[in-house]
Amino acid sequence: MKRLFFTLFAALTLFALNGCRHEASTPDLAVVPNPLSMQGGGRGVLLPESGDPAILTHVSHVLGPEEYILDTRRGKVLLTAGSKAGLFYGRQTYAQILQQVRAKGENLIPGFKIQDKPAFAYRGAHLDCSRHMFTIEEIKTYIDILALHKLNVFHWHLTDDQGWRAEIKSYPRLTEVGSMRNETLIGHQRTIGTKEAQYDGTPHGGFYTQDQMREIVAYAAERFITVIPEIEMPGHASAALASYPELGCRGANYPYQVQTCWGIFPEVLCAGNPNTIVFLKKVLDEICDIFPSEYIHIGGDEAPRIEWEQCPKCQALMRQKGFTREAELQSYLITTIEKYLAEKGRKIIGWDEILEGGVSQSATVMSWRGAKGGIAAAKLGNDVIMTPNSHFYLDYYQTSDPTGNGEPLGIGGCLPLSKCYAFDPYDQLSEIEQAQIKGIQANMWTEYVASFDHIQHMILPRLAALAEVAWSNTNRTSYEEFVQRLSTALLPRYTARGYHYAPYAFEGIE
Numbered sequence: 001m002k003r004l005f006f007t008l009f010a011a012l013t014l015f016a017l018n019g020c021r022h023e024a025s026t027p028d029l030a031v032v033p034n035p036l037s038m039q040g041g042g043r044g045v046l047l048p049e050s051g052d053p054a055i056l057t058h059v060s061h062v063l064g065p066e067e068y069i070l071d072t073r074r075g076k077v078l079l080t081a082g083s084k085a086g087l088f089y090g091r092q093t094y095a096q097i098l099q100q101v102r103a104k105g106e107n108l109i110p111g112f113k114i115q116d117k118p119a120f121a122y123r124g125a126h127l128d129c130s131r132h133m134f135t136i137e138e139i140k141t142y143i144d145i146l147a148l149h150k151l152n153v154f155h156w157h158l159t160d161d162q163g164w165r166a167e168i169k170s171y172p173r174l175t176e177v178g179s180m181r182n183e184t185l186i187g188h189q190r191t192i193g194t195k196e197a198q199y200d201g202t203p204h205g206g207f208y209t210q211d212q213m214r215e216i217v218a219y220a221a222e223r224f225i226t227v228i229p230e231i232e233m234p235g236h237a238s239a240a241l242a243s244y245p246e247l248g249c250r251g252a253n254y255p256y257q258v259q260t261c262w263g264i265f266p267e268v269l270c271a272g273n274p275n276t277i278v279f280l281k282k283v284l285d286e287i288c289d290i291f292p293s294e295y296i297h298i299g300g301d302e303a304p305r306i307e308w309e310q311c312p313k314c315q316a317l318m319r320q321k322g323f324t325r326e327a328e329l330q331s332y333l334i335t336t337i338e339k340y341l342a343e344k345g346r347k348i349i350g351w352d353e354i355l356e357g358g359v360s361q362s363a364t365v366m367s368w369r370g371a372k373g374g375i376a377a378a379k380l381g382n383d384v385i386m387t388p389n390s391h392f393y394l395d396y397y398q399t400s401d402p403t404g405n406g407e408p409l410g411i412g413g414c415l416p417l418s419k420c421y422a423f424d425p426y427d428q429l430s431e432i433e434q435a436q437i438k439g440i441q442a443n444m445w446t447e448y449v450a451s452f453d454h455i456q457h458m459i460l461p462r463l464a465a466l467a468e469v470a471w472s473n474t475n476r477t478s479y480e481e482f483v484q485r486l487s488t489a490l491l492p493r494y495t496a497r498g499y500h501y502a503p504y505a506f507e508g509i510e
Ligand SMILES: [Zn+2]
Pocket: 248, 249, 269, 270, 271, 272, 273, 307, 308, 311, 312, 313, 314
């Protein structure tokens, strides 16, 4: 904070002294993400006695679709953007600046011109609502937080082993049975199978009606955020199998259950049963009716093949298709679904396991096991969203000493704010391959995160670092300077809105 820019006076003095320079000094203002350009100068805008100065807006197609220019040099707040989305981002910047001027007790917004546009078209955050259920109001707040950071994709993880959350009218048991687990493991999953493992004895669950999901889609759209739903296949399917056991390799008589602990389970959808494809298509029909997004996330991760190896139906399909490896069954299932969605004008995104057994070039790969899956996919010519667990898994601990710092129980790892900030989406890629990187995303898994307060604590302020990479990738400064701007531009906004952020996120910063 001590080193925070020049004061307004100093900036204006410098401007006067260097009046012959083409660019004025940067005014004493902090903006996160760091704008592409910020120049000081001009009259600025006086604050009225009450309320905020009006913003004069204009859409100009000369600018990129999300680009904006915010200008206070001529005594008015002028906002020009390439689209309504760009105007929305300009308003977010303006709100950050207005808050700073008021915090200093000043009555003049200094003169400046800010021009900005995002480095990546896809700027996402994910939320797992299967491991723990969150209310519609909480999800709206999550979307508000995304909007505050100028992110534009909400990836909604709706199905998993521990609960199916999306109402599907053609398969009502998915929510009648699959939305509720009997109880939940207490503590870390490393106790599973030991005498220490304890369960809470309390049922947990719930689901979103189709009307509620439509409400979320509309709420997000007002904030220029696209909701991408995720329906997991063929693994992470215990909740679906508990509802419709005939879709599993073990058959209708096997006592599948909605899982009560965490991990990877051998029970997967039977790839050799034609009814599995019928099921997935009907589910996706309803999902596509609710969610207008171009992309549908089909999961594809962590699907063990041990049951396929022993299943007569799966083995028969392999013989019929001439497959020699079970990985080809996964590829068959994913590409079948991809073709079906393509007929509806949709595209698939899957976790990087969809590369195994081969994937069509039109699939978008979400790289989560580090960046290596994304690098491999980009080299194959596939579109890539970078969500490496090493940098953007926000269920990881935030300091090197979680116990000493009083962090709540987490899945593990160590992902401080500085590491999020340091991610290089283009690492190891040629210029041509870099073009395949369409964006970045933070993932918020909730095995150990049961309350919405805790969610906020995990995503804030790390989401600000993600936003800075997403908008200002090649325009990043130093981590220390970022933290100073964050402290001035965003932390007060979190506080004003009642959001909780991790107090120990700034470990090592003076
Ligand atoms: Zn099978």
